[in-house]
Amino acid sequence: xxxVQEQAKEQHGESKSSSAKEVAAKKAxxxxxxxxxxxxxxxxxxxxxxxxxxxxQSEDAYNKSLEALKTFIQESTTSMTAVPKPLKxxxxxxPTLTALYDxxxxxxxxxxxxxxxxxxxxxxxxxxxxxxxxxxxxxYRLLSGxxxxxxxxxEYIRHLALEIGDVYQENLGVNEDLVAQVVKLALKIxxxxxxxxAEADAVDLLLEIESIDKLSQFVDENTYARACLYVxxxxxxxxxxxxxxxxxxxxAIYLAHGQLTQALTIAIKLDDNRLxxxxxxxxxxxxxxxxxxxxxxxxxxxxxxxEENNNSSExxxxxxxxxxxxxxxYLSKELNxxxxxxxxxxxxxxxENSKFGLGTSGSIDSAKQNLAAxxxxxxxxLGFGKDNLIQTEEDNKSWIYRTKGKGMVSTTxxxxxxxxxxxxxxxxxxxxFTYSDDPEVKAGALLGTGIVSANVHDDVDAALALLQEYxxxxxxxxxxxxxxGLGIAFAGSANEEVLNLLLPLVSDLDASLExxxxxxxxxxxxxxxxxxxxxxxxxxxxxLERDFTQLTNKFIKFMALGLGLLYMxxxxxxxxxxxxxxxxxxxxxxxxxVLVNICAYAGTGNVLQIQALLQMCSSKPKxxxxxxxxxxxxxxxxxxxxxxxxxEGDVEMTDAEKDDKPEGExxxxxxxxxxTTATGEDTEGDAKNTNNDNNNNDDEEDEEDDExxxxxxxxxxQGIAVLGLACIAMGEDIGxxxxxxxxxxxxxxxNSLIRxxxxxxxxxxxxxxxxxxxxETLSRYSHDPDLEVAQNAIYSMGLVGAGTNNxxxxxxxxxxxxxxxxxxxxxxxxxxxxGLLHLGxxxxxxxxxxxxxxxxxxxxxxxxxxxxVALLDPKAFILNDSTTETSHELLYYLTPAVKPRMxxxxxxxxxxxxxxxxxxxxVDVVGQAGKPKTITGWVTQSTPVLLNHGERAxxxxxxxWITLSNALEGIVIFKKNPxxxxxxx
Numbered sequence: 001x002x003x004v005q006e007q008a009k010e011q012h013g014e015s016k017s018s019s020a021k022e023v024a025a026k027k028a029x030x031x032x033x034x035x036x037x038x039x040x041x042x043x044x045x046x047x048x049x050x051x052x053x054x055x056x057q058s059e060d061a062y063n064k065s066l067e068a069l070k071t072f073i074q075e076s077t078t079s080m081t082a083v084p085k086p087l088k089x090x091x092x093x094x095p096t097l098t099a100l101y102d103x104x105x106x107x108x109x110x111x112x113x114x115x116x117x118x119x120x121x122x123x124x125x126x127x128x129x130x131x132x133x134x135x136x137x138x139x140y141r142l143l144s145g146x147x148x149x150x151x152x153x154x155e156y157i158r159h160l161a162l163e164i165g166d167v168y169q170e171n172l173g174v175n176e177d178l179v180a181q182v183v184k185l186a187l188k189i190x191x192x193x194x195x196x197x198a199e200a201d202a203v204d205l206l207l208e209i210e211s212i213d214k215l216s217q218f219v220d221e222n223t224y225a226r227a228c229l230y231v232x233x234x235x236x237x238x239x240x241x242x243x244x245x246x247x248x249x250x251x252a253i254y255l256a257h258g259q260l261t262q263a264l265t266i267a268i269k270l271d272d273n274r275l276x277x278x279x280x281x282x283x284x285x286x287x288x289x290x291x292x293x294x295x296x297x298x299x300x301x302x303x304x305x306x307e308e309n310n311n312s313s314e315x316x317x318x319x320x321x322x323x324x325x326x327x328x329x330y331l332s333k334e335l336n337x338x339x340x341x342x343x344x345x346x347x348x349x350x351x352e353n354s355k356f357g358l359g360t361s362g363s364i365d366s367a368k369q370n371l372a373a374x375x376x377x378x379x380x381x382l383g384f385g386k387d388n389l390i391q392t393e394e395d396n397k398s399w400i401y402r403t404k405g406k407g408m409v410s411t412t413x414x415x416x417x418x419x420x421x422x423x424x425x426x427x428x429x430x431x432x433f434t435y436s437d438d439p440e441v442k443a444g445a446l447l448g449t450g451i452v453s454a455n456v457h458d459d460v461d462a463a464l465a466l467l468q469e470y471x472x473x474x475x476x477x478x479x480x481x482x483x484x485g486l487g488i489a490f491a492g493s494a495n496e497e498v499l500n501l502l503l504p505l506v507s508d509l510d511a512s513l514e515x516x517x518x519x520x521x522x523x524x525x526x527x528x529x530x531x532x533x534x535x536x537x538x539x540x541x542x543x544l545e546r547d548f549t550q551l552t553n554k555f556i557k558f559m560a561l562g563l564g565l566l567y568m569x570x571x572x573x574x575x576x577x578x579x580x581x582x583x584x585x586x587x588x589x590x591x592x593x594v595l596v597n598i599c600a601y602a603g604t605g606n607v608l609q610i611q612a613l614l615q616m617c618s619s620k621p622k623x624x625x626x627x628x629x630x631x632x633x634x635x636x637x638x639x640x641x642x643x644x645x646x647x648e649g650d651v652e653m654t655d656a657e658k659d660d661k662p663e664g665e666x667x668x669x670x671x672x673x674x675x676t677t678a679t680g681e682d683t684e685g686d687a688k689n690t691n692n693d694n695n696n697n698d699d700e701e702d703e704e705d706d707e708x709x710x711x712x713x714x715x716x717x718q719g720i721a722v723l724g725l726a727c728i729a730m731g732e733d734i735g736x737x738x739x740x741x742x743x744x745x746x747x748x749x750x751n752s753l754i755r756x757x758x759x760x761x762x763x764x765x766x767x768x769x770x771x772x773x774x775x776e777t778l779s780r781y782s783h784d785p786d787l788e789v790a791q792n793a794i795y796s797m798g799l800v801g802a803g804t805n806n807x808x809x810x811x812x813x814x815x816x817x818x819x820x821x822x823x824x825x826x827x828x829x830x831x832x833x834x835g836l837l838h839l840g841x842x843x844x845x846x847x848x849x850x851x852x853x854x855x856x857x858x859x860x861x862x863x864x865x866x867x868x869v870a871l872l873d874p875k876a877f878i879l880n881d882s883t884t885e886t887s888h889e890l891l892y893y894l895t896p897a898v899k900p901r902m903x904x905x906x907x908x909x910x911x912x913x914x915x916x917x918x919x920x921x922x923v924d925v926v927g928q929a930g931k932p933k934t935i936t937g938w939v940t941q942s943t944p945v946l947l948n949h950g951e952r953a954x955x956x957x958x959x960x961w962i963t964l965s966n967a968l969e970g971i972v973i974f975k976k977n978p979x980x981x982x983x984x985x
Contacts, residue, residue, distance in 0.1 A: 038085060041072070041085060041086065041089065042089045044072070045069070045072060045086060045089050045090055045093075046089075046093070048065045048068055048069050048072075049069075049090070049093045049096065049097065051065045052065050052066070052069075052097070052100060052118075053096065053100060059108075059112075059113075059114055062114045063113065063114050063117070066114060066117040066118060066121065067117075069090075069121055070117070070120070070121060070151075072086045073086045073087065073090075073121070073124060073152075074151065074152070087124070087125060087127070087128045088128070090125055091125070091128045091129055094122075094125050094126070094128075094129040097118070097121070097122055097125065098122060098136075100118065101115070101118050101119060101122060101140075104118060116143070116144045116145055117144070119140040119141075119143040119144035120140070120141075120144040120148055122136070122140040123136075123137050123138075123139075123140035123141040123144060123160075124137075124152050124156055126139075126140060127155075127156060127159050135163045135166065135167055137156075137159055137160055137163055138160060138163040138164060138167055138182070138185075141160060141185065142181055142182075142185065149185075149188055149189065149192065150192055154196060154198070157189055157192055157193070158201060160185075160189065161186070161189055161193075161201060161204075161205045161208075164182050164185065164186050164189075164205065164208065164209065165205070165208030165209070167182055168182050168183070168186075168208060168209050168210075169208070182209065183209050183211065186205055186206070186208075186209045186211070187211070187214065189202075189205060190202045190205060190206060190214075190215075190218050191218050193205070194218055194219060194223045194227065195223075197226075197929060199223060199226045199227040199230050199927075200230050200927045202215070202218070202227065203215065203227060203230050203231055203234070207238075207242065207246075212231075212242070212245050212246055212249050213245060213248070213249055213252075215227065215231070215249050215253070216249060216252050216253050216256060219253055221257060224253050224254075224257050227253070228250045228253050228254060228262070229925075229926055230926055230927055231246050231249060231250045231253075232246070232247070232250050232266070232854070233926045234246065235247060236604070236605045236731055236732040237605075237732075240571060240572075244270065247266050247269055247270050248270070250266050251263055251266040251267060251270070251275060254266065255278070255279065255282060259966065260279055260282060260283060260288055260292060261291060261292065261295060261964065261965045261966050261967070262966050263275075263279050263282075264276065264279045264292050264295055264296070265295070265851050265854060265855060265967075267279055268295075268296070268299055268301075268855050269854070269855055271529060271569055271570075273303060276296070276303055277306075279292065280292060280305065286314070286315070287908060287964060287973060287975070288964055289315045290314065290315055290318045290910065290973060291964040291965055291972070291973045292315075293315045293316070293317075293318030293319040294318050294965075294970055294971045294972070294973070295851070295965065295970070296318075296319045297318060297319050297320070297321045297324070297970075297971075298850045298851070298857070298899065298969075298970050299492075299850060299855065299857050299858075299859075300321075300455050300491065300492040300857060300859040300860075300896065301319060301492065302457075302492055302493050302494040302495075303319060304316070305319075317458075318910075320456060320457040320458055321421065321455050321456045321457070322456060322458050323910070324421045324455070324456065324900075325383070325420075325421040325422040325423075325456075327900075327902075327904050327906075327912070327944075327971055328383050328421065328843075328900050328902075329385075330904065330912045330944065331843060331900060331902050331904060331944045332383075332384060332841075332843065334944050335843070335944070335946075337384070337841050337843065338384070338386070340381050340384060340386045340387045340388050341380050341381060341387075341388075341838075341841060342377065342387075342388050342389055343372075343373040343376040343377055343380070343389065343831070343835075345380075346376060346380060346810075346834050346835065346837075346838050347376075347814075347817065347831075347834065348814060351814055366402075367402070367403050367404045367407060368407070368824050368828055368881070369824075369827065369828070369831070370399065370402040370403045370407070370411075371403045371407035371410060371411060371828070371888070372827070372828045372831035372832065373389065373399075373831070374389070374390065374399065374403065374407075374410060374411040374414050375410065375414065375831065375832055375835055375888075375891065376831050376832070376834060376835035377389040377390060377414065377418075377835075378414035378417035378418060378835070379417070379835030379836055379838065379839050379840075380835060380838045380839070380840070380841060381417075381418050381840075381841075382417045382418065382420050382839060382840045382844060382898065383417075383418075383419075383420040383421060383422075383840055383844070383900075384418065384840070384841075385418060385419050385422060385425060386418070387418055390411065390414060390415060390418070391415070391418065391429070399411060400412055400441060400444075405440065405881070405883040406440065406881075406882070406883055406887055406888070406889070407440075407888075408438065408440035408441055408444060409440050409441075409443045409444040409447060409477070409481065409889060410444065410447075410888050410889050410891075410892070411444065412430075412433055412440070412441050412443075412444025412445055412447075412448060413444045413445075413447035413448040413451055413481075413889065413892060414448070415429055415430055415433070415445075415448050415452075416430065416447070416448030416449065416450070416451030416452035416892075417448075417451055417452075417892070417895065419452050420451070420452060420454070420895070420898070421452075421454075421455065421456055422452070423452055423453050423456055423458070423460075423462060423463075426448070426452030426453075427449065427452065427462055427466075430445045430448045430449055430452065431445075433445035433448075434446065434449075434466075439475065439477050439478070440477070442478065443477045443478055443480075443481040444481070446466075446467060446470055446478060446481040446482050446485055447481040447482075447484055447485045447488075447889060447892065448485075449462075449463050449466050449467060449485055449489070450463050450467060450482075450484065450485020450486055450487070450488045450489040451485070451488055451489070451892055451895050453488075453489040454488050454489055454491065454895045454896050454898075455491075455859075455895075455896060455898075455899070457490075457493050457495075461495070461497075463485065463486065463489040463490070464486070464489075464490070464495070464497055464498065467482040467485050467486055467489075468482075468497075468501055470482035471483060471486070471501050471502065471505070472505075476512065476514075476515065476884070479515055480514065480515060480518055480886050481889070483502065483505070483515065483518045483519050483522050484518060484522065484886070484889060484890075484892070484893075486498055486501070486502065486522050486526070487518075487521060487522025487523075487524075487525045487526060487893070488525070488892060488893060488895050488896060490525070490526045491525040491526060491528065491859045491862065491863065491896035492525070492526070492528055492858065492859035492862075492896065493526055494526065494527050494530055494532075495526060498522075498523070498526050499523065499526070499527070499532075499534070499535070502519040502522055502523050502526075503519075503523065503534065503535065503538055505519035506519045506520045506523065506535075506538050506539060506542055506559075507538050507541065507542050509542075509545060509546065513546070513550050513553050513555055513556070514555045514885060514886065516542065516559065517553075517555040517556060517557075517558040517559040517562075518555070518558060518886060520535075520539050520542075520558065520559040520562035520563070521558040521559070521561060521562040521565075521866065522562075523535050523562055523566075524561060524562030524563065524564070524565030524566055524862070525562075525565060525859070525862055525863070525866070525893075525896070527565075527566055528565045528566070528568050528858045528859055528862045529565075529566070529567070529568040529569050529570060529858040530566060531566055531567055531570050531573045532566055535562075535563075535566055536563065536566055536577060539559060539562060539563045540563070540577075540580055540581070540583075540584070542559070543556075543559065543584055543586075543588065543592075544583065544584055548586060551586050551588045554873065554876045554877075555886075556588060557591065557716065557720075557869055557872075558866075558869070558870075560588065560591050560592045560595050561595055561865070561866065561869050563577075563592060563595065563596060564592075564595035564596045564598070564599040565599055565862045565865075566599075567596050567599050567600045568599045568600070568602060568858045568861065568862060569599075569600065569602060569603070569856070569858055570600050571600050571601055571604065571606075573600075574596060574597065574600040577596055578593055578596060578597070581593055581596070590717040591716050591717040591720060593717075594613075594616065594717045594720050594721050594724060595720055597609065597612075597724070598613070598720070598721075598723065598724030598727050598728060599727070599865075601727075601728050602727040602728060602730075602731075602856065602858075602861055603727070603728070603730060603731040603848075603856040603861070604728060604731050605728060605729060605731035605732045605735040606728055609724075609728055610725060610728055610729060610735070610739075613721040613722075613724050613725050613728070614725070614742060616717065616718055616721040617718055617721050617722060617725075617746055617750060617754055618749075619718075715751065715753045716753070716872070718750075718751070718753055718754055718757075719753040719754060719756065719757040719872045720757075720869065720872070722743075722746060722750075722754055722757035722758055722760075722761045723757055723760060723761050723764065723865065723868050723869070723872075725739050725742065725743075725761055726739060726760075726761035726762070726763075726764035726765045727764065727861065727865065729765060730764065730765050730767075730848075731856070736765050736766070739761070739765055740762065740765065740773070740774065740777075743758045743761060743762055744777070746758050747781070752786060752788075753872065755784075755786060755789050756786070756788050756789050756792055756871075756872060756873075756874075757792075757872060758781075758789075759778055759781050759789065759792040759793035759795075759796045760792050760795070760796055760868045760871055760872070761868075762774055762777065762778060762796055762800075763778070763795070763796030763797075763799035763800055763868075764799070764864060764865075764868060766800050767799055767800070767802065767846050767847050767848065767864060768799075768800075768801070768802045768803055768804060768845040768846050768847040768901075768949060769800065769847070769949040769950075770800050770801045770804050770806040770808075770809055771800075772808075774800055775797055775800050775801065775806075775808070775809055775812070778793045778794075778796050778797045778800065779793075779797065779812050781793035782794050782797065782812075782816055783819070787823070787825075787826065788873075788874050788875065790826065791825065791826055791829045791871075791874050791879070792871050792874065794813075794816060794826065794829045794830050794833050795829055795832060795833055795871060797809060797812065797813060797833050797837075798813075798832060798833025798834065798835070798836030798837050799833075799836060799846065799864075801836070801837040802836045802837065802839050802844075802845065802846040803836075803837075803838075803839035803840060803842060803843070803844040803845045803846065803901065804837065804842065804948070804949075805837065805838055805841075805842035806837065809837055810834070810837060810838075813830055813833055813834050813837065816830045817830045817831070817834075825874070825875070825879045828879065829874075829878075829879070832891065839898070840898070840900070842946075843900055843901065843902065843946060844898050844899065844900055844901065845898075845899060845900075845901040845949075846860070846864065846894065846897045846898060847860070847901075847949065848860035848861040848864060848897065850969070850970075851967050851969060852922065852952060852967050852969060853950070857897075859896045859897070860896065860897040860899075861897075862896070863893050863894050863895065863896045863897035864894070864897055866890065866893040867890060867891060867893055867894055870890045877890055878890060878891060901946055901947050901948070902944055902945070902946055902947070902970070903917065903943060903944060903945050903946075903947055903953050903968055903969055903970070903972065904943060904944045904970070904971050904972070905917075905943040905944070905972055905974045906971060906972070906973055906974070907973070907974060907975075908973065908975060910973070912943075912944070913943065913974055914942050914943055915942070915943050915955070915956075915961060915974055916940055916941070916942055916943075916955075916956040916957065917940070917941060917942075917943060917945060917953045917954060917955055917956060917968060918935060918938040918939070918940050918941075918953065918954045918955075918956055919935075919938060919939055919941055919945055919947065919951055919952075919953050920935035920936055920937045920938030920939065920951065920952065920954075921935060921936050921937050921950055921951060921952075922934065922935060922950055922951060922952035923935060923936050934952060934954065935951075935952050935953075935954055938954070940956055947969060952968070953968035953969070954968065955968070959977060959980055960976070960977055960980045961974045961975065961976065961977060962974070962975045962976075962977050963975075
């Protein structure tokens with residue numbers, strides 16, 4: 001049976017293959033069989049090609065044939081996915097026509113109409129007949145001239161633009177004449193793109209030929225908005241200096257079309273005070289000046305208007321946030337949030353401890369938990385001016401004295417947070433504490449004076465007047481509190497008086513290192529992103545002059561951070577500083593370099609910098625490398641010894657086989673005794689060596705301690721590099737997602753410092769944006785065996801949810817409070833996270849981005865980065881119970897990052913106004929056709945309203961109101977439209 005089956009199978013296979021061939025043949029016949037219309041078209045086209053190839057025709061006859069050919073191609077209609085039939089039928093004749101062109105170009109003059117027309121047709125045909133690296137479409141287009149480009153349609157022009165980009169890059173610096181011709185052609189194409197709603201293509205082409213600055217001469221009132229939206233949206237993906245040229249072009253276009261708020265946004269991105277001033281100078285409308293001032297105030301800007309400007313004082317007030325307290329009070333009243341909350345409202349202890357059968361008394365270290373309650377109270381009631389914990393009617397000092405040591409400093413300072421932005425009222429409340437007999441309470445009042453003044457820069461500068469006398473106080477507690485207070489109060493202000501006060505402390509080698517470092521950090525905050533030469537040189541000189549042992553001090557990282565903050569966002573000026581840092585012959589130079597670099601590239605999304613930082617994270621410290629080398633060598637030695645022993649054993653075995661004499665046994669015994677004798681001598685030698693080692697024990701221990709310090713110092717830069725990944729990647733969404741993936745790898749393979757840094761970096765990437773994937777991961781890390789990793793994860797959970805009242809996060813933190821009920825430090829961290837989650841009862845944010853997440857606030861990022869750097873070693877700073885060193889007060893450095901996430905509408909007199917707006921999730925409309933909706937899932941509300949992360953507001957009735965800002969965020973001035981007529985009335 002088997003042979004029969006095989007034969008049947010073979011026959012079946014043959015019949016199957018023959019049927020497949022028949023089907024293929026039929027398909028080919030069908031393809032070749034054309035309809036009557038198509039066959040006629042093909043015949044006519046071939047006839048025209050034949051006529052063109054006839055040598056005896058007149059120029060008029062050639063001209064008519066070419067015109068007919070052009071008409072056939074232009075009038076062909078087909079689907080978007082198919083090649084037009086005339087081009088399909090002419091494709092086989094392309095080599096014939098190119099040969100004909102070569103004949104004609106020799107026979108006739110170059111500018112002869114029939115020569116240029118043939119080149120015109122060949123340029124279009126070349127699209128279907130691709131020769132690699134020939135760029136025939138562009139070649140024949142240049143030969144035919146630029147006048148007939150628009151005749152051939154959009155697809156042809158896009159193909160031409162593609163070849164222009166390639167040819168430009170290939171011939172740049174090689175064939176300048178060709179480059180000039182290509183640029184001239186490109187500038188003819190750009191208006192066509194803009195006219196036909198292809199702004200993205202126009203911008204891309206100008207980018208390819210490095211002429212983006214010419215865009216302004218082509219856009220008009222109908223096209224500038226879409227073109228500029230695309231220009232600004234591609235900036236994060238461009239390498240320098242293209243990114244700056246794009247921003248400058250967008251600025252020039254917005255300014256030319258009177259869009260001053262958008263022009264100011266670009267000027268802030270460019271960090272150019274000259275352009276900011278130019279924006280103010282381009283109009284004399286005081287109302288627009290005030291709106292520009294409100295936009296600058298969100299950035300905590302140090303910009304000062306010239307005094308000769310009319311009403312400059314009123315505009316300067318808007319820049320200085322003088323009225324922010326009033327508007328925030330209006331918001332809290334309208335949202336019915338005036339009643340103060342107490343920490344227990346957040347803790348919900350009855351839910352926390354029921355699982356473990358513990359009451360609130362189950363927690364340990366009551367003084368520390370009372371301090372945590374003070375922080376939580378300050379965070380949840382921040383800016384409201386009222387609370388039921390510290391400012392009680394019975395005794396203002398009651399809660400302060402429930403804490404001890406440095407806890408009293410932070411508790412007293414929390415009064416500054418409660419009265420945030422309301423400087424006059426806050427200073428009155430703090431005044432009586434400045435006369436306290438308790439040094440800690442007085443120091444807390446000094447720190448509170450700085451906190452209450454944060455983000456408000458009025459003409460009085462009360463914080464400076466009150467704190468300057470304590471900057472050089474012999475009492476170190478007063479001194480450090482005053483310095484930190486000045487750093488918080490004048491963050492981003494670039495105040496020269498603060499510089500004169502603090503700079504001598506940085507360079508004073510007799511001052512304690514802690515004071516010098518805190519002064520450097522305060523100056524870094526005050527002059528963030530200013531590249532101030534005097535501060536830079538002073539910090540570097542101090543690091544060179546300080547003793548090597550001092551450079552391993554835990555506070556030195558704040559001096560390094562102070563230097564880094566000066567170069568926030570300054571990618572161009574950073575190279576000189578990095579060269580100077582090389583002069584410091586200490587491992588701290590690595591940390592300095594990393595800090596300066598990550599601050600300079602913060603928010604840029606620069607891929608090369610991220611790769612460099614990842615490389616640093618994967619490198620191993622010297623001690624580990626040496627240990628690995630020793631292990632490798634010892635393994636090699638063991639293998640060699642084993643091999644040698646095996647060989648000796650084999651030799652002995654062969655000897656034993658040869659000699660079976662009794663004398664041999666005796667000799668073996670003698671050998672054994674001699675070996676034992678030798679061993680005894682070695683033992684004596686070892687004993688002598690041991691005695692010598694005992695004599696030098698102390699020296700070796702000292703050396704080991706020094707090595708440990710050096711290793712910790714060497715590794716510090718790796719922790720900061722992880723934070724740098726977050727700072728650089730936070731600029732754009734793709735970078736954020738990629739960084740989160742990298743963090744999980746670092747958590748698996750990194751050393752202990754890198755693992756401590758990863759939760760902090762995750763928090764920085766997603767500040768006030770509680771994404772489920774982020775806080776669920778942090779929740780896992782919060783149970784890590786390494787307690788410091790867990791504590792940082794808990795803090796980051798608070799950072800991720802800051803000011804959002806996120807219910808899921810609140811539940812996770814309550815569970816953590818139960819879990820860590822017996823761990824004083826971890827419970828303290830949980831409480832801080834709970835306070836941050838409910839920041840300002842859910843009305844505030846720590847996000848460093850403003851104006852619909854387009855502009856990075858340097859002062860906000862500096863504040864967030866400072867606390868994160870401190871938490872690289874939580875036990876040394878934030879969780880330190882020392883009564884002499886700066887510790888948990890550093891948490892107040894978050895203050896400059898706090899701002900209301902509100903939209904308040906005001907009228908022309910800057911009085912609050914009720915206007916209906918739609919609030920919904922922002923939609924990316926870059927490059928979309930028509931007029932797409934910019935928000936989705938919207939809800940209509942009456943101002944004031946709160947804006948969550950990624951939300952955008954739009955006017956409900958844009959005919960009734962005119963807004964002076966393009967982005968409805970913060971404080972926006974509304975004007976009644978004079979042309980509006982209410983039909984109902």
